[in-house]
Amino acid sequence: MKVFQTLEGQQRQNLLILFTVGLLFWSSLTSLLPTLPQYIEDLGGTKQQVGLVMGCFAIGLxxxxxxxxxxxxxxxxxxxxIIGT
Structure with a gap:
């Protein structure tokens, strides 16, 4: 944390905002994962397709x-x- 203490006020505030936004983004993404199987089944997907989607997500990561x-x-x-979009 010594690096964080060397930052000036505005830089420190910007870094804290970026940390918070990153935390909220990844929290929202991972909070949706438990609902994905139900969503796929509601769309008419089979249990095998649910497993395939969840597995592909994990393997891709x-x-x-x-x-x-x-x-x-x-x-x-x-x-x-650009590659990710």
Whole structure:
């Protein structure tokens, strides 16, 4: 936390806002995951399709999080955002 203490007032406030927004974003995403199976079934999906969707989500995170993080650090964060859309 020494780095945080070296920031000026406005920078510290901006960083806290970014931390809060990130926390809220990921909290909202993970809070929707438990409702996804019910939503798929309401759309007429089978239990196998529910499992496939949930599995693909988890496998996608597992496979791509580290390589895309490295790409963002080495090349460009903008490139990673473009790939994700």
């Amino acid at each position: 597992l496979l791509f999080r580290n390589p895309l993080g490295r790409m963002a650090d080495l090349r460009s964060r903008k490139l990673v955002v």
